[in-house]
Every structure is written in structure tokens, then in C-alpha cells.
Amino acid sequence: MKFNWQGVAVDGSARAGTMNTAHGNVPTPTFMPVGTAGTVKAMTMDAVRATGAGIVLGNTYHLMLRPGAERVQMAGGLHRFMDWPGPILTDSGGFQVMSLGALRKLDEDGVTFRSHLDGSAHRLTPERSTQIQHALDATITMCFDECLQLPATTEAIAASMQLSMRWAARSREAFVARDGYAQFGIVQGGTDPALRADSVRALLEIGFEGYAVGGLAVGEGQQLMFATLDATVPLLPATAPRYLMGVGTPDDLLGGVQRGIDMFDCVMPTRAGRTARAYTGFGQLNLRNARHADDLGPLEPGCACLACTRHSRAYLHHLFRAEEMLGPMLLTWHNLEYYQSLMRGIRAAILQQRLESHAGSLRRAWAGSGAAASA
Structure with a gap:
């Protein structure tokens, strides 16, 4: 079967649908419990299933450091390794790498960084991030992007967004298409509507199975986050799933759905x-x-x-x-x-x-x- 999102109902800008994947179907809107290191903290996967969760999230950065993507691959992939046969979305590691501050160095090709665990040196590029996510057998692979620390100047935000779009094209080229699997592009551009629109146009030209809105919930406040969604979400394809990354509180989720978002993740409920x-x-x-x-x-x-x-x-x-x-x-x-x-x-x-x-x-x-x- 092919990966797709099928709409079922619309109420205002909000929509209900079903995301069909190689590892099962997920009713949307949906919240993804965060299983950063191959486990949802303090939960067995039976307990996660008992809550009704249909999809969980893993993370490239943490899993590449420990236990290692190739080790997970030898164990049969992340689904078997963590006892979750359902869909798994893997974050590309961009946010975690960018949060390392002085421990990382950015260039056009990618990011060199030192592990927060033992100080060992590592390199992540769009190609390597995509390769790791394939090794993990992610149902949904995220493209590698730069997560700029805000506040920042308009010029810095624009440069970061443009770099992320170049990395998105390279991530897409490295992606190996398989039935029921997907790769999502990530819209960047801070809270500037014009930059967000430029980012959407670039991603649509590349073409992805789904689209995420990144770079929000980083201190800009709920009102500005919602205003950014109001300007961005209508530009995204109506036939593809829409994912708001790293959000958030119950009221954030409700407001996101009211603006047309289908998918959410956040560490808040587990933390x-x-x-x-x-x-x-x-x-x-x-x-x-x-x-x-x-x-x-x-x-x-x-x-x-x-x-x-x-x-x-x-x-x-x-x-x-x-x-x-x-x-x-x-x-x-x-x-x-x-x-x-x-x-x-x-x-x-x-x-x-x-x-x-x-x-x-x-x-x-x-x-x-x-x-x-x-x-």
C-alpha cells in the first residue's frame, strides 16, 4: 500500500482523516508520544498501546549515539527493538544538534558535533540523517534542517531557512522510497509570514508525502505561534498530513487542530x-x-x-x-x-x-x- 492521508470531515479549518502507512493506519488529528531513545519514559509499550496511541516518535540524534543505528538495524529495526509494530516517526536530530551550542559546528554540508554523553566527535549531514532513519526503519522520516535559536534577526532567520531548504532537497534525494513509508519536509522561517511562504514554496517544489511546521514553541508565545500557523497552514497541500513539531499543551493542541494541523508531539505529558x-x-x-x-x-x-x-x-x-x-x-x-x-x-x-x-x-x-x- 502507498502512504497517504485521506480526509474524512472538515469543520472550519480543522479536519479529521486517516493516515495510511506500512505499519498501520492512524486516525487524525493525533498526538504522538515521544520515545526519544527507543522508549516512552516510564511506560511499557503495552501501556502506551492501552492509551490508544497510534504512532510514536523516535530520535535520530539519541539513537545514533546510543545504542547506534546499525545495532538497531541488526536487531530488526526500531519497531521490533522497542516492541512497537505500529508507525514510528523519527525526528532528524537537527533540533538536538543545534541545542548543543558550543559543542557543534555548522557548515554548508552539515554539522560536526560532540556527544553530550562522552564528548566523542560525530558528523550529521542530510544524507547521513536520512540513512540513519532508514536503518531505524522509520515509517516517517524527517528531513534534516537547522533549528535556529530565537530571537534572531530577519537576515539570520532567512539564511537559516534557505539552508534548511537546501538540506531538504538533499534529504529528499537521499530518501529511499518504499510503499507505505514517507518523508516529511519541514517549514521554517521563524514568525515571518513571508519567509514561511518562501519555505513552503521551496518544499512544494521538492515534493514530500507530508509537511511539518518547525521552529515554533521556542519561546515566541502562543498568540504569535497561532498567528504563524494562520499564515502558514493554508499554504500547505490539503491532501497531505500536516505536523506541528514539539507542541505542546492541551490548549496548544486544540488551537493547532482548529488551524488545520493533523499531528503533534511533545515531551510535556511524560515530563x-x-x-x-x-x-x-x-x-x-x-x-x-x-x-x-x-x-x-x-x-x-x-x-x-x-x-x-x-x-x-x-x-x-x-x-x-x-x-x-x-x-x-x-x-x-x-x-x-x-x-x-x-x-x-x-x-x-x-x-x-x-x-x-x-x-x-x-x-x-x-x-x-x-x-x-x-x-
Whole structure:
């Protein structure tokens, strides 16, 4: 079968569809749990499956350093290695390399960097990043790009975007097409609508199976992020999946869907779970707070996760106070369950042509307890 995205319903700019891949079909809009190093932190893959996740994310940079892409390939690919037969999207490593600061050196051909683990020297180019992602057997390969640190001048943003477009062309040339597999181009250009439009035109000329919006959620604020999406997403093909990279809070996801985004990933739900923060339909909770110590009720009534169906807030509070590893495990499960439930509800609202009212209800509930979901 060929990789494709099939639209099912539209409500305003939001859309529901199905992404068909070599490793299974994924209803969209969808949230991808982040499995950076071949594992979703604090979760078994059975637990990830139980949340309803249809696709997960891995990372080129981390997996090339440890255990090594060729070692994963010898083990049968990342699907078998991490016990996830479903679709896997792999980030190209560009963001991680660029975040190394003084440990990396950029040139036209690629990036030379030193490992944050042991200081060993490595080289990533668009060709090598694509080769690594093939070795991992990624269902969706991301093109290699430069993730510029913001704020920056318009001239610097333009130069970075143009470099990323040249790298996108080289990534595409290195990509080995297979039925059911895909490569996504990444739109760059900061928050400048004209640069974003130039980036989209360059990517469309190259031609990809899907398109991602990168370089956002890096401190520009939600309002500016949404304004950038408003200017960018309508330029993307209606027949291809659209992916907003590294975003974000529940309200970010909702706003992204309302602007036509189909796919999201973010470390927030897993990171929050490890630090005693729970995402719920009535806002964020801190399970270390003493007010939960004697609360024998569930974390969130109606939630299907193990934390909510088998345990109380008091027990979760105790686990974090006692620094027991089960606390982060249970709360991570809950947060991922909440994110998947959120996306299922949003998809259902699109199918029923009631997204605007559903979005209003969600935002009122998040704010109603005085704990905003995006806090």
C-alpha cells in the first residue's frame, strides 16, 4: 500500500482523516508520544498501546549515539527493538544538534558535533540523517534542517531557512522510497509570514508525502505561534498530513487542530508525569500538594488509566512524597491517556461538526478550577 492521508470531515479549518502507512493506519488529528531513545519514559509499550496511541516518535540524534543505528538495524529495526509494530516517526536530530551550542559546528554540508554523553566527535549531514532513519526503519522520516535559536534577526532567520531548504532537497534525494513509508519536509522561517511562504514554496517544489511546521514553541508565545500557523497552514497541500513539531499543551493542541494541523508531539505529558504534574479535564494538578494527602477519590473520575481506576489521589501523593518510581509511572500513564482522550474527543467533535462548541467547553473547564491547562 502507498502512504497517504485521506480526509474524512472538515469543520472550519480543522479536519479529521486517516493516515495510511506500512505499519498501520492512524486516525487524525493525533498526538504522538515521544520515545526519544527507543522508549516512552516510564511506560511499557503495552501501556502506551492501552492509551490508544497510534504512532510514536523516535530520535535520530539519541539513537545514533546510543545504542547506534546499525545495532538497531541488526536487531530488526526500531519497531521490533522497542516492541512497537505500529508507525514510528523519527525526528532528524537537527533540533538536538543545534541545542548543543558550543559543542557543534555548522557548515554548508552539515554539522560536526560532540556527544553530550562522552564528548566523542560525530558528523550529521542530510544524507547521513536520512540513512540513519532508514536503518531505524522509520515509517516517517524527517528531513534534516537547522533549528535556529530565537530571537534572531530577519537576515539570520532567512539564511537559516534557505539552508534548511537546501538540506531538504538533499534529504529528499537521499530518501529511499518504499510503499507505505514517507518523508516529511519541514517549514521554517521563524514568525515571518513571508519567509514561511518562501519555505513552503521551496518544499512544494521538492515534493514530500507530508509537511511539518518547525521552529515554533521556542519561546515566541502562543498568540504569535497561532498567528504563524494562520499564515502558514493554508499554504500547505490539503491532501497531505500536516505536523506541528514539539507542541505542546492541551490548549496548544486544540488551537493547532482548529488551524488545520493533523499531528503533534511533545515531551510535556511524560515530563510532567515524572514531576508530579497531572493534566486533567479541569486543569493541571500538582500531586505533591498536601491537599491530596487524604483524598481517597480518583485523580480524574471517568479516566480509564491505571492511576485513576485502581488508585486514589492520596496514594499518588504518597508515592511522590516517598520518591517511589511507581508514582512517575502511573502519572505518566494518566497524562498520556488524557492527551489521547483529548484528541479522540476533538476528532469526534470534528466529525459531528461541533468543534467550536466543544473547544469552548474544554477551555472553560480548564480555566474553571483556577488551574489553566497551559500553565
